[in-house]
Amino acid sequence: MPSSSRASSIILHVLSLCAAGAVSVSAQGTPSGAAPATSGRVVMSPFEVRSPQDYGYRAGAAVTGTGTAGLIKDTPLNISIVSQELIADQAGNQLVDVLRGASAVAVQVKDETMILIRGYTGPQFVNGLPAGSGLTLYDVDRIEIVKGPNAVFAGISNPGGTVNLIKFKPSFTPVHSLDTSFGSFSHQRAVLRTSAPLLKDRLAYSFVYGHTDEKSNIDFMFTKETYYSSGLTWKPTAQLTFIGRYGELDREAGRRPHTLVSHPLFQQKDREAIQLYDRLGLARPASFPQLENGAVVTPAGQPITTGRTTPETVDAFISRNLGPNVPPFPGIYSRDLFPNDSFNYNGPDGRDNYANKTTTFEGEWVASRELALRSVFQQVDSNRMRREFNGLRPVAGQRIRSSISDFKPGGVIFSARLEAAYKFDLRQAGKYDLLLGAQHDGGKDVISPVTVATSRILTYSPRSGPIPSLLQLMRDQYGAAYNEPGVVRKGGGHANSVYGVLQSSFFQDRLRTLVGGRKITNHRPTDDNRDGIDEDFETSKLLPQFGALFRITPALSLYGSTSKTFVPQRQQSADLAAIRATQGDPTLPTYRPPAVIPARFIAADLAGRGWEVGAKLDVGDSRVLGTLSYFSNEEASRLDIDTVNQVLFQLPGATVRTAAGQTRTKGLETEWVWTPRPDYQALVSASYFFTKNEISNPSEAREIGSHLESVPRYTVNFWNKYTFTSGPLKGAYFGGGATALGETYEHPSWTIPIKSAPVVLIDAIFGYATKVSDHPVNVRVNIRNLADKHYLNGTFQYGEPRTFAASVGLRF
Numbered sequence: 001m002p003s004s005s006r007a008s009s010i011i012l013h014v015l016s017l018c019a020a021g022a023v024s025v026s027a028q029g030t031p032s033g034a035a036p037a038t039s040g041r042v043v044m045s046p047f048e049v050r051s052p053q054d055y056g057y058r059a060g061a062a063v064t065g066t067g068t069a070g071l072i073k074d075t076p077l078n079i080s081i082v083s084q085e086l087i088a089d090q091a092g093n094q095l096v097d098v099l100r101g102a103s104a105v106a107v108q109v110k111d112e113t114m115i116l117i118r119g120y121t122g123p124q125f126v127n128g129l130p131a132g133s134g135l136t137l138y139d140v141d142r143i144e145i146v147k148g149p150n151a152v153f154a155g156i157s158n159p160g161g162t163v164n165l166i167k168f169k170p171s172f173t174p175v176h177s178l179d180t181s182f183g184s185f186s187h188q189r190a191v192l193r194t195s196a197p198l199l200k201d202r203l204a205y206s207f208v209y210g211h212t213d214e215k216s217n218i219d220f221m222f223t224k225e226t227y228y229s230s231g232l233t234w235k236p237t238a239q240l241t242f243i244g245r246y247g248e249l250d251r252e253a254g255r256r257p258h259t260l261v262s263h264p265l266f267q268q269k270d271r272e273a274i275q276l277y278d279r280l281g282l283a284r285p286a287s288f289p290q291l292e293n294g295a296v297v298t299p300a301g302q303p304i305t306t307g308r309t310t311p312e313t314v315d316a317f318i319s320r321n322l323g324p325n326v327p328p329f330p331g332i333y334s335r336d337l338f339p340n341d342s343f344n345y346n347g348p349d350g351r352d353n354y355a356n357k358t359t360t361f362e363g364e365w366v367a368s369r370e371l372a373l374r375s376v377f378q379q380v381d382s383n384r385m386r387r388e389f390n391g392l393r394p395v396a397g398q399r400i401r402s403s404i405s406d407f408k409p410g411g412v413i414f415s416a417r418l419e420a421a422y423k424f425d426l427r428q429a430g431k432y433d434l435l436l437g438a439q440h441d442g443g444k445d446v447i448s449p450v451t452v453a454t455s456r457i458l459t460y461s462p463r464s465g466p467i468p469s470l471l472q473l474m475r476d477q478y479g480a481a482y483n484e485p486g487v488v489r490k491g492g493g494h495a496n497s498v499y500g501v502l503q504s505s506f507f508q509d510r511l512r513t514l515v516g517g518r519k520i521t522n523h524r525p526t527d528d529n530r531d532g533i534d535e536d537f538e539t540s541k542l543l544p545q546f547g548a549l550f551r552i553t554p555a556l557s558l559y560g561s562t563s564k565t566f567v568p569q570r571q572q573s574a575d576l577a578a579i580r581a582t583q584g585d586p587t588l589p590t591y592r593p594p595a596v597i598p599a600r601f602i603a604a605d606l607a608g609r610g611w612e613v614g615a616k617l618d619v620g621d622s623r624v625l626g627t628l629s630y631f632s633n634e635e636a637s638r639l640d641i642d643t644v645n646q647v648l649f650q651l652p653g654a655t656v657r658t659a660a661g662q663t664r665t666k667g668l669e670t671e672w673v674w675t676p677r678p679d680y681q682a683l684v685s686a687s688y689f690f691t692k693n694e695i696s697n698p699s700e701a702r703e704i705g706s707h708l709e710s711v712p713r714y715t716v717n718f719w720n721k722y723t724f725t726s727g728p729l730k731g732a733y734f735g736g737g738a739t740a741l742g743e744t745y746e747h748p749s750w751t752i753p754i755k756s757a758p759v760v761l762i763d764a765i766f767g768y769a770t771k772v773s774d775h776p777v778n779v780r781v782n783i784r785n786l787a788d789k790h791y792l793n794g795t796f797q798y799g800e801p802r803t804f805a806a807s808v809g810l811r812f
Contacts, residue, residue, distance in 0.1 A: 078146070091805050103147075118667070155520055187213075221344060343462060434502050759799075
């Protein structure tokens with residue numbers, strides 16, 4: 001769009017004239033051995049933060065949440081940190097591998113992009129800016145998770161919280177490492193990291209290369225990915241720093257299946273119909289089978305008498321047998337439909353591929369102890385290609401009625417940010433840290449989500465027939481040269497925002513306050529009438545954020561915070577009125593779903609808000625750090641799947657949308673890090689949801705009370721590690737932990753009240769750290785799901801069985 005181009009040009013010219021920097025604050029601590037914190041200074045840089053409390057799993061400072069770095073114990077927000085040592089010990093390569101230790105974070109989700117924080121999808125950032133599709137941990141230094149709405153940092157987001165990946169920076173201290181691992185299901189991984197100065201105190205480089213190749217217990221599931229990143233840090237003066245980075249991911253992976261659901265009576269009705277069709281030698285019907293008089297005819301065209309005299313819908317059938325308002329899909333029947341739990345109906349052609357190319361330029365200028373400037377530009381070219389069967393419908397345990405689709409959403413998006421941090425001391429009137437900034441997020445060349453689907457109805461028996469080739473079925477319809485969807489590029493939406501936050505300290509740092517907000521104007525091009533001309537759809541919001549922390553004793557503080565969020569929504573949905581006009585009443589036996597689904601656009605602002613109160617504890621010179629909080633979040637007007645009409649009109653999955661009313665989560669969460677000695681450290685976290693339900697729905701009253709999907713009622717996580725620091729076992733370590741997950745509803749609609757049972761998953765780690773020719777060497781074995789539990793992982797998918805991974809790391 002022209003306005004987007006003008007805004008981008010202005011910001012890029014400003015960035016070329018500005019640099020970014022950091023300001024400093026002091027933090028006190030008393031050392032006592034290697035593990036406890038030591039006194040020192042925290043540098044308030046948006047991209048680099050260290051505190052005297054950092055040790056092993058323990059991190060005392062964060063940047064996410066306020067925009068400038070500060071001690072977590074002094075910030076009136078709930079922040080979790082996943083340190084580099086914890087990422088390594090848990091052998092994580094994706095976010096879902098390492099975030100389970102953070103309280104109120106659900107990682108048992110359908111896709112890695114759907115990580116839930118306090119019940120809502122948490123947007124993912126890299127160094128504070130939108131990350132795009134496809135993330136890895138090869139070059140991640142630490143992960144910061146802020147719970148609750150966060151207007152100042154996140155802008156357009158959901159109310160649950162945010163995830164921010166802090167990447168390695170080129171270091172002026174030489175750091176080189178090579179890590180390799182091998183394990184279950186042909187797992188192989190190699191990671192090379194190297195960083196060193198090129199010119200002393202002036203120029204430094206970094207380079208990271210990672211490759212993973214592994215299979216799965218699920219048929220046709222695999223991951224093969226390659227990642228590399230490189231960077232340069234240039235310091236022309238002691239106050240001025242420039243950093244440039246480039247990273248690229250290429251991931252090819254199979255597409256996981258889902259278990260299938262149906263009501264036993266619905267299944268029995270289909271089974272009777274199928275038996276009738278088979279007995280008469282008739283082709284099985286494309287739509288739902290019917291048993292009413294005249295609904296089935298012989299090859300000669302004669303109607304068959306079945307004993308039922310009136311048409312009967314699925315709802316009416318279930319109501320007649322079980323009563324009114326009985327959920328139509330209360331059970332999971334994969335073992336009825338599939339030959340085994342490893343069966344993958346997507347076959348060898350199923351894909352869930354990611355590509356991501358990220359370019360970042362940063363600058364920081366420390367003008368004085370009081371003033372610093374910062375600027376950053378980041379461009380992300382990313383996309384996801386998913387090829388799968390969708391719209392699955394089990395019939396009599398013998399066939400799957402489905403369309404198949406490819407789609408490739410993503411695009412070239414870019415972000416630019418310019419901000420200034422200023423600190424001033426008014427003595428008796430308090431101390432202040434002020435951050436002011438402007439940000440532009442835009443889609444320079446957005447790839448429109450393209451769904452390519454077959455219009456055929458596929459019938460086969462998963463228990464006996466061969467799995468159809470997805471690619472061949474697509475080529476049958478779209479030509480022999482078809483491989484994947486074409487890319488449709490067009491001008492994307494963009495958002496301009498200004499923001500500010502004032503952090504204040506009063507009464508010798510006994511009271512700290514946070515007052516801030518963000519003004520966002522979002523522009524999104526739309527072409528509702530399909531005339532090829534985009535029209536500007538504009539939404540503007542002012543989002544406030546407030547917080548306060550009161551230190552009762554040096555060890556104990558009470559805090560509270562509140563904020564708002566919003567996400568502009570405009571989605572395509574099936575036009576049910578048009579379908580009814582052409583296909584007839586969907587409750588009649590003569591109804592057939594359309595081969596081409598007519599569409600319309602619906603829009604709504606997804607509005608979120610939340611608040612929390614809690615306590616923070618810092619005991620024994622930071623040997624024990626902990627947070628306990630009570631939270632409440634709400635979200636309204638999400639454009640969600642209209643399951644009722646989707647089933648009624650016999651349409652593929654996710655084709656019918658509606659503004660789904662309001663949802664709410666309320667609960668308790670707590671998180672503790674305990675480092676009593678240099679040889680032992682432990683993490684404990686827990687959360688419990690009192691409420692995680694839909695509380696209003698203008699289009700379907702029966703949805704009220706439905707549970708948010710993939711959110712466990714409770715979660716308890718424990719992880720610890722003991723290291724021998726003397727004696728014959730010096731260097732050896734062992735540890736592990738357990739994760740307890742409560743009952744988890746797997747679908748957000750009342751029609752599918754399926755929940756996975758509580759489960760406890762146990763992991764273990766054994767290792768030995770030594771030196772070979774003065775080079776540190778670390779040998780480690782990780783075991784996941786030690787008890788080999790068979791469970792549904794909070795979705796319609798089975799969790800991983802017991803797996804082993806052995807790794808060797810070399811530092812040089």
